[in-house]
Amino acid sequence: MKRTFIILLLGMALLLPALPCLADEALDWYLKGNELSRAGEYDAAVDAYLKAIQTNPNATGPFYNMGIAYKKLGQYERAAGAFEAAHRLEPDNLNVRLKLGNVYNLMENWEKAVGHLNYVVHRDPENAEAYGNLGWALYHYNSGPPFKMLVVTSLEKAVRLFEQQGMKEAAQATRDTLEQARQKFGYGPEF
Numbered sequence: 001m002k003r004t005f006i007i008l009l010l011g012m013a014l015l016l017p018a019l020p021c022l023a024d025e026a027l028d029w030y031l032k033g034n035e036l037s038r039a040g041e042y043d044a045a046v047d048a049y050l051k052a053i054q055t056n057p058n059a060t061g062p063f064y065n066m067g068i069a070y071k072k073l074g075q076y077e078r079a080a081g082a083f084e085a086a087h088r089l090e091p092d093n094l095n096v097r098l099k100l101g102n103v104y105n106l107m108e109n110w111e112k113a114v115g116h117l118n119y120v121v122h123r124d125p126e127n128a129e130a131y132g133n134l135g136w137a138l139y140h141y142n143s144g145p146p147f148k149m150l151v152v153t154s155l156e157k158a159v160r161l162f163e164q165q166g167m168k169e170a171a172q173a174t175r176d177t178l179e180q181a182r183q184k185f186g187y188g189p190e191f
Contacts (some may be wrong), residue, residue: 006064033065042069062091064096071103079103094120098130105137113137121154128161132174139181149187155181 033048048065052059067082083100092097101117104110117134117135120127135154155178162171182188 017072026052026059026062029055029177030059030062030065033062033069037065037069037072042072044102045069046073060086060093060096063089064099067099067103068116071106076103076107080107094105094124094127098133101130101137102133105133108140109140109141110137114141126161128158128165128170131155131161132170133176134158135174135181136177139177139184145186148181148187151181152178152185152187 017107026181029052033045033052036042036045036048046066046069049062049069052062053066056062058172063082067079067086070076070079070082080100080103081094083103086093086096087100097116097120099181101113101115101120104113104116114134114137117137120130121134124130131154135151135158138151138154141147154176158174158177159171162174
């Protein structure tokens with residue numbers, strides 16, 4: 001028993017110096033992925049993020065950025081998978097939840113989009129993007145009663161926030177969706 005414990009301690013002592021090296025390697029691959037992403041080389045960025053993940057599977061950043069790269073490549077299922085992995089590591093991370101909601105909107109998985117985006121708007125009430133995407137998801141959600149009032153109020157809030165933040169194009173695009181929703185649900189300009 002004593003001998004096994006000593007061997008175990010010796011083995012751990014031999015591995016400890018390698019741990020910072022592995023962390024450095026994971027960080028190097030992560031930074032390389034970021035560099036490739038900035039250059040628009042998303043396939044190569046994904047490869048770099050995968051190497052970072054293989055070295056350190058408990059880091060959220062490589063999963064998150066890999067999700068962004070997959071989204072840029074139009075590979076929404078893979079993007080969702082990467083964001084879901086980041087979500088498992090950090091379930092309360094609002095950026096991860098926002099990206100998940102956005103990619104689920106692109107996949108027309110309205111229920112999952114609503115779940116993630118609703119979480120974000122309740123914890124970050126000034127997040128225009130989350131309100132806009134939540135309104136969009138609710139507008140298209142057909143698996144239950146229509147959320148008419150919630151669609152309109154979410155889109156109205158998004159328009160106000162986008163305008164306050166000086167994001168005129170986003171405000172106009174959301175305003176267009178808001179007008180479609182008002183017409184669809186029989187609401188006037190202000191109800």
